[in-house]
Amino acid sequence: MDQPRRVEHQMTDKGYVPVYTTAVVDQPWASYSAEEHRTWATLFERQMALLPGRACDEFFAGLSELGMSPHSIPKFSELNEILRAKTGWTLIAVEGLLPELDFFTHLANRRFPVTWWIRKPEQIDYISEPDLFHDLFGHVPLLMLPIFADYMQAYGEGGLKAARYGNEPLTELTRLYWYTVEFGLLNTAQGLRIYGSGIVSSKSESLYSLESTAPNRIGFDLKRVMRTRYRIDTFQKTYFVIDSFEQLFRATVDPDFGPIYYELKGAEAFPAGDVLDGDRVFQSGSGEGWPVDGDV
Ligand code: HBI
Ligand code: FE
Numbered sequence: 001m002d003q004p005r006r007v008e009h010q011m012t013d014k015g016y017v018p019v020y021t022t023a024v025v026d027q028p029w030a031s032y033s034a035e036e037h038r039t040w041a042t043l044f045e046r047q048m049a050l051l052p053g054r055a056c057d058e059f060f061a062g063l064s065e066l067g068m069s070p071h072s073i074p075k076f077s078e079l080n081e082i083l084r085a086k087t088g089w090t091l092i093a094v095e096g097l098l099p100e101l102d103f104f105t106h107l108a109n110r111r112f113p114v115t116w117w118i119r120k121p122e123q124i125d126y127i128s129e130p131d132l133f134h135d136l137f138g139h140v141p142l143l144m145l146p147i148f149a150d151y152m153q154a155y156g157e158g159g160l161k162a163a164r165y166g167n168e169p170l171t172e173l174t175r176l177y178w179y180t181v182e183f184g185l186l187n188t189a190q191g192l193r194i195y196g197s198g199i200v201s202s203k204s205e206s207l208y209s210l211e212s213t214a215p216n217r218i219g220f221d222l223k224r225v226m227r228t229r230y231r232i233d234t235f236q237k238t239y240f241v242i243d244s245f246e247q248l249f250r251a252t253v254d255p256d257f258g259p260i261y262y263e264l265k266g267a268e269a270f271p272a273g274d275v276l277d278g279d280r281v282f283q284s285g286s287g288e289g290w291p292v293d294g295d296v
Helices: 034-050 057-067 077-089 101-109 134-138 146-165 165-180 203-211 223-225 243-253 259-262
Strands: 008-011 017-018 090-094 111-115 185-188 191-194 216-219 238-242 280-283
Touching: 034 203, 057 077, 077 090, 090 223, 090 238, 101 111, 101 146, 111 134, 134 165, 146 165, 146 243, 146 259, 165 238, 165 259, 191 203, 223 259, 238 243
Parallel strands: 090 111, 185 238, 216 238
Antiparallel strands: 008 017, 185 191, 216 280
16 A cells, blocks of 8 residues: 555654544545455454354344455445445544544544554554554444444534533543443343454454453443543453443433533542442453553
8 A cells, every 4th residue: 555644743641643634535445455455354354253152243233234244345435335324324534543522523423434544464463553454343333233323423422522521521431432332341141242343353352351360341330431441552451341232322321421520520530450349240350461550
């Protein structure tokens, strides 16, 4: 791929990081190389070999309704025909991570930003930022589930409101996204299943999140999640479990968040690995292998 990625770099408290232009671009589908299509195929087939029995049924239903296959990188235009008809969502191609406000505005308008480039072969096992595989394979199938599609729009609207309350509410809502959309687990009659995109697009975390004795697995509670710090560059210390997507949707639309932000104002954040009195504990983890610090 020789297309220049329009990226500025900015010195932030996390160092000199790429800050992408927020431009909506066209997916350069004709420019993808055979190597990039092969990377998609490798990642797709590797996940599909281990996700049955681990990812939730709703994920597989969305994936097959969209007709995604390992054969080649899907065309956003083709996916949009199916997605728009089902839940009114549209994929837009972007350079990468967007500032929160841009991201929330897109979600509130049922537009999901998908990074147009895919990782290099040498990054096949880990990439620190969301690429096309993470976004398309990880996030998009569940946008075919009406209740989750509604949750994502409600989340975007909530994010725009939170931004008006200030930084702390923004951080609290980012934790909500992190512990549900990215790293959430679903309780089912057959056991815990993955719905979080960060897990479902990762080979090692698909196994770890469900089978390791190291992490905590705790029942979802809105304020508990909003106060819990998380990890950026390692497996999660805690996974939160919802009983249904309806529970998640209701948690985001029923409460008036103003009083919640007020109640949480100045409240201590919980370390990512803590188990608290009152938690509904599916597993209190051993903590084996956890790095000492690094919660955000
Ligand atoms: N930008 N393109 C993109 N994709 C994301 O998933 C994303 C983002 N910006 C911010 C963000 N996610 C998270 O901080 C959310 O909690 C807002
Ligand atoms: Fe993501």
